[in-house]
Amino acid sequence: xxxxxxxxxxxxxxxxxxxxxxxxxxxxxxxxxxxxxxxxxxxxxxxxxxxxxxxxxxxxxxxxxxxxxxxxxxxxxxxxxxxxxxxxxxxxxxxxxxxxxxxxxxxxxxxxxxxxxxxxxxxxxxxxxxxxxxxxxxxxxxxxxxxxxxxxxxxxxxxxxxxxxxxxxxxxxxxxxxxxxxxxxxxxxx
DNA sequence: CATGGGATTGACT
DNA sequence: GTCAATCCCATGC
Numbered sequence: 001x002x003x004x005x006x007x008x009x010x011x012x013x014x015x016x017x018x019x020x021x022x023x024x025x026x027x028x029x030x031x032x033x034x035x036x037x038x039x040x041x042x043x044x045x046x047x048x049x050x051x052x053x054x055x056x057x058x059x060x061x062x063x064x065x066x067x068x069x070x071x072x073x074x075x076x077x078x079x080x081x082x083x084x085x086x087x088x089x090x091x092x093x094x095x096x097x098x099x100x101x102x103x104x105x106x107x108x109x110x111x112x113x114x115x116x117x118x119x120x121x122x123x124x125x126x127x128x129x130x131x132x133x134x135x136x137x138x139x140x141x142x143x144x145x146x147x148x149x150x151x152x153x154x155x156x157x158x159x160x161x162x163x164x165x166x167x168x169x170x171x172x173x174x175x176x177x178x179x180x181x182x183x184x185x186x187x188x189x190x
Numbered sequence: 191c192a193t194g195g196g197a198t199t200g201a202c203t
Numbered sequence: 204g205t206c207a208a209t210c211c212c213a214t215g216c
Contacts, residue, residue: 035197037197043197044197045196045197048213048214051212051213052212053211053212053213067197067211068196068209068210068211069196069197069198069199070195070196070197070198070199070208070209070210071196071208071209071210071211072198072199072208072209072210073198073199075197075198077197090197092197118198118199119197119198120198120199121198121199161197162197163196163197163198164196164197165195165196183198
């Protein structure tokens with residue numbers, strides 16, 4: 001989608017990204033799990049303000065913010081809100097739709113539900129790395145495209161975010177209800 | 191310049 | 204359920 005799609009409140013974008021399609025290097029998957037992060041709350045990297053690490057996070061909406069997690073994994077985010085606001089949507093899980101054999105090779109696993117059911121898993125499956133940090137999601141190499149019609153009516157669950165120690169009370173996680181490719185099951189709904 | 195911690199995963203008990 | 208791997212960077216001395 002164009003940058004204007006992302007230039008809105010990050011929680012709104014996080015919800016609307018469910019059902020959209022991420023693609024990179026011949027592989028693609030439908031987004032089934034997201035989380036919103038905003039510099040006003042301490043779980044966000046941007047909470048400490050603008051630094052070299054968070055430069056992309058505070059930059060123009062519609063760019064990819066890719067960071068290393070636990071020194072091991074890469075995580076993919078879509079930068080949101082106007083420039084100067086540190087906000088992004090963490091892409092937490094996909095349902096594979098294209099390039100599945102390539103994903104299997106990259107992951108060293110067979111089962112469809114194991115390929116992209118976590119933020120570190122999906123970047124590995126799609127071959128997304130730190131070198132993609134800052135790229136425009138409307139131009140690539142990492143792309144996010146509009147929701148296919150079949151996903152327009154998907155029911156969405158809302159819950160607290162996962163794997164963080166601060167601001168854990170915010171209901172900023174969104175999941176496609178019934179998907180078998182979530183990083184963890186969805187509970188509440190809305 | 192040294193240190194500590196993290197938006198995770200996979201292997202093992 | 205527990206735990207190591209592994210590295211970037213913010214922080215503090």
